Structure formats: C-alpha cells, structure tokens
Amino acid sequence: MTDKTLMMSNRGRLRLLATLALGAVSMPLLGGLAFGAEGLKVAMILPGPISDNDWNAGGYAGLQAAATNLGIDVAYSENVADADAERVLRDYASRGYGLIFAHSFSYGDATLAVAEDFPDVKFMAGTAQHMADNVGTYDNPDYQGAYLTGMLSAGASKSGVIGWVGGNPAPNMLANYHAWADGAKEVNPEAKVMISWLGSWFDPPKAKEAAIAQVEQGADVLSAQSVGVIDAAVDKKVLVIGAVSDQNHLGPDAVLTSVLWDLGPLVTDAAKSVIEDRWESKAWSYGIKEGSIKLADFHGLEGQVKPEVLAAVQAKFEAIKSGAFEVPHDTSMVE
Amino acid sequence: MSTFDAPGVPVPAVVVDANAARRTEIISSLIAVGLALAVGAVLILAWGANPLIAYGALVDGAFGSWNSLAETLLRSIPLTFTGLAIAIAFRAGAFNLGAEGQLFLAATASAVVGLMLPDLPGVLLIPTMIITAMVVGALWSLLAGVLKLRFGANELITTIMLNYIAIFLVSYLLRGPIQEAAGFLPQTERLAANARFPALIEGTRLHAGVLIALLAVGLTHFALWHTTWGFRLRVVGLNARAALNAGFNVTAITLSAFLLSGALAGMAGYMEVVGVQRRMIENLSPGFGYTGIIVALLGRTNPFGVLAAAILFAGLQVGGSTMQAASGVPSTLTTIVQALVVLFVIGRGAFDQLFAQRKGS
Numbered sequence: 001m002t003d004k005t006l007m008m009s010n011r012g013r014l015r016l017l018a019t020l021a022l023g024a025v026s027m028p029l030l031g032g033l034a035f036g037a038e039g040l041k042v043a044m045i046l047p048g049p050i051s052d053n054d055w056n057a058g059g060y061a062g063l064q065a066a067a068t069n070l071g072i073d074v075a076y077s078e079n080v081a082d083a084d085a086e087r088v089l090r091d092y093a094s095r096g097y098g099l100i101f102a103h104s105f106s107y108g109d110a111t112l113a114v115a116e117d118f119p120d121v122k123f124m125a126g127t128a129q130h131m132a133d134n135v136g137t138y139d140n141p142d143y144q145g146a147y148l149t150g151m152l153s154a155g156a157s158k159s160g161v162i163g164w165v166g167g168n169p170a171p172n173m174l175a176n177y178h179a180w181a182d183g184a185k186e187v188n189p190e191a192k193v194m195i196s197w198l199g200s201w202f203d204p205p206k207a208k209e210a211a212i213a214q215v216e217q218g219a220d221v222l223s224a225q226s227v228g229v230i231d232a233a234v235d236k237k238v239l240v241i242g243a244v245s246d247q248n249h250l251g252p253d254a255v256l257t258s259v260l261w262d263l264g265p266l267v268t269d270a271a272k273s274v275i276e277d278r279w280e281s282k283a284w285s286y287g288i289k290e291g292s293i294k295l296a297d298f299h300g301l302e303g304q305v306k307p308e309v310l311a312a313v314q315a316k317f318e319a320i321k322s323g324a325f326e327v328p329h330d331t332s333m334v335e
Numbered sequence: 336m337s338t339f340d341a342p343g344v345p346v347p348a349v350v351v352d353a354n355a356a357r358r359t360e361i362i363s364s365l366i367a368v369g370l371a372l373a374v375g376a377v378l379i380l381a382w383g384a385n386p387l388i389a390y391g392a393l394v395d396g397a398f399g400s401w402n403s404l405a406e407t408l409l410r411s412i413p414l415t416f417t418g419l420a421i422a423i424a425f426r427a428g429a430f431n432l433g434a435e436g437q438l439f440l441a442a443t444a445s446a447v448v449g450l451m452l453p454d455l456p457g458v459l460l461i462p463t464m465i466i467t468a469m470v471v472g473a474l475w476s477l478l479a480g481v482l483k484l485r486f487g488a489n490e491l492i493t494t495i496m497l498n499y500i501a502i503f504l505v506s507y508l509l510r511g512p513i514q515e516a517a518g519f520l521p522q523t524e525r526l527a528a529n530a531r532f533p534a535l536i537e538g539t540r541l542h543a544g545v546l547i548a549l550l551a552v553g554l555t556h557f558a559l560w561h562t563t564w565g566f567r568l569r570v571v572g573l574n575a576r577a578a579l580n581a582g583f584n585v586t587a588i589t590l591s592a593f594l595l596s597g598a599l600a601g602m603a604g605y606m607e608v609v610g611v612q613r614r615m616i617e618n619l620s621p622g623f624g625y626t627g628i629i630v631a632l633l634g635r636t637n638p639f640g641v642l643a644a645a646i647l648f649a650g651l652q653v654g655g656s657t658m659q660a661a662s663g664v665p666s667t668l669t670t671i672v673q674a675l676v677v678l679f680v681i682g683r684g685a686f687d688q689l690f691a692q693r694k695g696s
C-alpha cells in the first residue's frame with residue numbers, strides 16, 4: 001500500500017466522520033421543536049419488569065392509578081440497570097417531566113446527581129436514604145403487614161421453622177424481615193426464622209434455589225420477598241406469604257395471603273401536590289393507616305392457621321390502624 | 336473463518352486500488368446497518384407501531400437534545416475503547432473475547448487505587464489511575480496470550496472463561512474487602528472529586544474523557560499504519576507463517592497485541608468508574624466488552640471505523656429507552672437491530688460469493 005492511497009483513504013474516512021458529526025450537530029435543532037411543556041408529566045423508572053407481580057408491578061400500578069385519577073401523562077422505563085439509572089433519569093428530566101419516581105433503593109445516588117442539575121424537577125426516590133430540596137423519598141412500609149404475616153406464619157408452621165428470602169439488605173428489606181420475625185415470635189417465642197439474601201433484586205432461579213434450601217432445612221412457611229420463592233413453595237408443597245399484589249393465582253394451594261401494597265394514593269397525592277405547587281421534600285410513607293398496606297384474601301386457606309391466631313391478627317390489624325400499636329421499625333443489619 | 340476475520344476480508348485480486356477497497360468496506364458496513372434497520376422496521380410494524388414514529392423517537396433520544404447527544408457520546412467512550420481493544424487483537428490474528436473481564440478487573444483496580452490516594456492532586460491521581468487500569472487490563476489479557484502461545488490453548492475459549500473469573504472475583508471483592516462502609520449495596524465508596532474529569536457540556540454528564548478516547552483512536556491508527564510495529568502486527572495477522580519466514584518475532588508481536596488489547600479494555604472500565612458511576616459498582620458494564628466485538632466488526636477493525644460504529648451503537652442504546660417511553664416499542668428491539676447488524680456484516684461474505692459466481696458464469 002503506497003502513501004498516496006493511504007492519504008486518499010484517510011480523506012474518505014474524514015469525509016464520513018464529517019458527515020456523521022454534521023448530522024449529530026444539526027439534530028438538536030430539529031429535536032427541540034418536538035417537545036413542548038404543557039401540563040404535568042410524570043415518569044417512573046423501575047429496576048425490573050412491570051410484569052413481576054411484585055415490587056415493579058406495584059410501582060407501575062401506582063403510576064397508572066395516578067394517570068387515571070388525575071388525567072395526566074405518564075411514562076415509565078422498566079428493567080433499568082443501576083449503571084443506566086442516571087442516564088434514564090436525565091433523559092426524562094431534560095424532556096419536561098416534572099415529577100420523576102426512581103423506584104429503587106439503588107437509584108439513590110443517581111437521583112441526587114440528576115436532581116442537582118434539574119432544580120425545577122421534583123424527584124421521588126423510592127426507599128432512598130438522602131433527600132434534597134427537590135428530592136423526596138417514599139417507602140413501602142410493608143413491614144407493618146409483615147408483622148401480621150409473621151404472626152400468621154408462626155401460627156401455620158408445624159415445624160416451628162419459617163424462612164424469609166429477599167434481594168439485597170436494603171433498609172426497607174431489613175425492616176420487613178425484622179417485623180416478620182417479631183410477629184412470628186409474638187405467636188411462638190420458640191420459632192426459628194431463617195433468612196437468605198440473593199444479592200440481586202430479580203433473579204427467580206436463584207430465589208427458588210434459596211427457598212428450596214430453606215425448606216430442606218425444615219422451614220414450612222416462607223416469606224416471598226423476591227420473585228421465584230412462590231414457585232419453590234408450590235414445588236415443595238409448603239405455605240408462602242406473597243408480596244405487593246395478591247399472588248394467590250401463582251400458587252392457589254400455597255399462597256396463604258399476600259401483603260398488598262397500593263402505591264396509587266401516594267403517586268396521586270405527590271402529583272397533585274406538584275400541580276398545585278405545594279409539593280415538599282419529605283419522607284412520604286403510606287402504610288396501614290393510610291390504607292396503602294393491607295392483607296389479601298386467604299382464598300380458602302385460612303383453615304391452615306389456628307383460629308385464635310387469626311383472631312389475634314385481625315385485632316392487631318385494627319390496633320395498627322387506630323394507632324394503638326406501632327410495628328417496630330428495625331433496620332439493623334442481619335449477619 | 337475468513338468471513339469473520341475482518342483483517343482478512345477477501346479483497347478481490349483484481350482490485351489494486353486500496354482506496355476503492357476501503358470505500359467498499361464502508362459502503363457494505365452502511366448497507367448492513369441499513370438492512371438491519373429495515374428488518375427492525377418490519378418487526379416494529381408486526382408489534383403494531385409505526386416504524387417512522389418509533390425510529391423518530393430513537394433518533395430524538397440519541398441526538399435530539401444537548402443532553403441526549405452528550406449521553407450518546409458518553410456511552411460511546413467505553414464502546415470505543417473495547418472496540419479498539421478487539422480490533423487490535425483481530426489485526427494481530429487473535430480474538431480477545433475477554434474485554435468484559437479485563438474491563439471489570441481494571442475498573443476495580445483503578446477505583447481501589449483512587450480511593451487509597453484521595454489526597455493526591457488530580458494531575459497525579461488521574462494518570463496513576465489510568466496506568467493502574469491499563470496495567471491490570473493488560474495483565475489479565477496477557478494470561479490468555481501466554482496460555483495460547485505456551486500451551487496452544489484457544490483464546491476463543493480462555494478469554495471468555497477468564498471473563499467469568501474476573502467478574503465473580505470483582506463481585507466477591509465488592510461484597511467483602513472493598514465494600515462501602517454503609518454496606519447495603521455491592522459497591523465501593525465514592526471517589527473524591529479530584530479523580531473526576533471536568534464536564535465538557537455544562538449540565539450534562541459528558542466529560543473530558545471523551546478527548547482521551549479520541550486521542551486513543553488517533554494513536555491506535557498511527558501505531559497500526561505508521562510504525563514498524565504496526566506493520567509487523569498486521570503481517571502477523573494476515574499470515575503468521577510468512578511473518579515468521581520474514582524473521583519477525585511473532586511471539587513477541589502477538590503478546591504485545593494481547594497487552595495493548597487488554598490495556599484498551601481496561602481504559603473502558605476506568606472511564607466508566609471515573610466518568611459515569613464515580614465508584615466501582617457490581618454491574619458496571621452492560622456488556623461493553625461484548626458489544627465491542629460488534630463495534631470492531633462493523634468498524635472493519637479500523638480505528639476510525641470503530642469510533643463511528645461506537646457512536647452508532649451508543650446512539651442505538653441511548654435512544655432505545657426513549658423510543659420505548661415515546662412509542663411503546665420495547666427497547667429490546669434495538670438489541671435485535673444490533674444483532675442483525677452482525678448477521679448482515681458476516682453475511683456479506685455470502686453475498687460476495689454469490690456475485691462472484693454470477694460474474695464468473
């Protein structure tokens with residue numbers, strides 16, 4: 001290859017690059033016209049699929065409820081990896097979304113970084129630990145329900161061993177576990193409570209394996225804080241507590257009840273407060289008192305639990321609702 | 336293997352003009368992208384959406400505002416580095432499918448060094464972290480090179496297997512020795528501000544590291560085409576036996592290609608740690624090491640081609656999520672388009688043969 005042909009090919013490539021660069025630079029001018037600001041638009045980014053009947057389905061249902069209640073535009077991105085969270089948040093913020101829900105504990109950092117560059121956009125960081133002027137947090141106080149299902153689990157267990165399987169030791173997960181164990185101990189002080197972390201928010205095969213391992217060590221009631229556990233309970237013919245939505249359809253003979261989480265009121269109230277310009281940065285928590293946390297129907301499985309335990313659970317639910325009993329909120333690390 | 340082996344893309348003997356051959360390569364890469372987008376459009380139609388609206392949203396999401404343009408360029412940085420890493424190995428006749436593992440280990444090492452020296456001024460800290468990343472990436476890649484040259488172990492297998500070892504080792508470290516003090520997530524502490532690059536466009540994440548990526552493209556091009564080492568490397572890649580007969584030290588040249596390849600992959604990891612996450616996290620890379628293979632292939636293992644392909648793929652990935660939000664077409668469609676590009680680039684060999692037969696008969 002001679003120098004001459006080399007130079008010519010260089011020129012050809014330069015031309016290609018120049019064309020690309022030209023295209024890249026002229027695009028922003030065209031794109032700016034496509035998006036105008038009118039009305040509040042709300043977005044949510046989620047760490048897993050919205051079809052998981054769990055954490056992500058709960059977030060999505062809350063978003064859609066707000067869209068129906070207020071007639072506002074909503075958009076969502078599912079399966080957003082932690083590494084991509086900041087990019088997707090920035091994309092929504094720069095496209096005129098006025099309220100953005102970052103629906104994962106692990107998006108906390110990314111949310112704070114984006115919020116700093118978009119002071120006029122309000123952010124709601126799910127289960128996050130730090131707030132800013134335009135970053136509020138919200139949680140899933142399902143630990144309140146977990147206390148009740150802990151009582152049920154100990155009341156239904158014949159072996160006295162129950163097992164809890166969850167994703168990562170984030171504070172909301174720890175609170176759920178501790179409340180569940182506390183509830184179980186109230187019914188049976190001798191109850192043995194097992195715990196497994198998956199190291200991932202969504203890994204059904206791993207969750208199933210961990211749950212089966214617990215059953216093989218004697219657990220006969222499980223708490224499914226991760227997708228895949230119910231599958232294991234069905235296979236191993238043990239009882240299981242569902243999470244977020246009524247998961248009985250996943251195992252009609254296995255899912256004793258589920259801790260329901262209705263995020264609709266919270267998303268709706270947050271969006272309304274932005275529209276009315278009275279949104280404030282705070283830790284939003286909607287639990288049993290606000291009607292966001294409930295227990296699902298037993299679907300005929302209540303016979304598995306002693307009647308006196310059922311009555312005690314009902315009484316405890318009323319006590320939490322009236323404020324007579326406060327479920328301990330313990331987020332200390334396990335193991 | 337010749338269809339896969341980009342340096343050996345058969346140039347018909349009648350074509351003496353290298354410029355024309357290069358032009359054919361660029362055109363056929365563009366055709367591959369066009370065909371992939373066309374098939375993607377059919378899939379969007381089958382999904383029940385309008386391809387024009389979906390692609391419009393994709394382009395808008397990738398280049399439609401300063402922020403999206405910045406995000407696309409930001410994402411092209413690791414893709415450029417892994418693309419270059421794989422291209423260099425290809426040119427030397429070796430396959431480095433281990434860029435992902437080299438990226439993870441190098442990223443972790445540079446983050447650890449950065450956290451150990453928080454008081455070092457940026458002018459010293461940044462080069463120290465860069466050198467750490469390059470050395471660790473190069474050493475991990477060298478392992479596969481030594482296994483190949485000493486024991487004849489196929490690097491297609493070893494480099495892939497070494498990915499798993501590296502990624503799981505990093506997972507272990509992030510849950511144990513180097514985990515942040517808060518201890519909730521598998522990640523290190525945040526790097527100090529003096530380890531970061533200044534922003535290039537205010538209010539976006541695009542940082543000065545993109546200039547280093549451009550510099551790397553230029554240097555790689557210069558090394559390949561304007562140095563004796565580059566000439567020998569290409570000869571080894573085209574015909575190792577001929578290189579041996581010409582008296583070249585084939586072993587040393589191949590090892591140097593593995594080293595440089597690993598160092599470039601390490602730079603991809605460094606850039607993600609310093610420029611995007613500002614700490615080491617468990618799932619740092621969504622497969623940059625693997626997408627780099629496609630980038631190198633589409634860029635015809637030419638450094639400037641790699642740059643263009645990296646920007647294209649970054650745009651596809653960045654615009655994909657906007658497309659999903661705006662038109663409801665799942666962003667996985669852009670993954671399908673990326674895979675189709677590979678099929679059409681590789682499939683080009685079949686077309687060439689078809690045309691050759693036509694002409695011949």
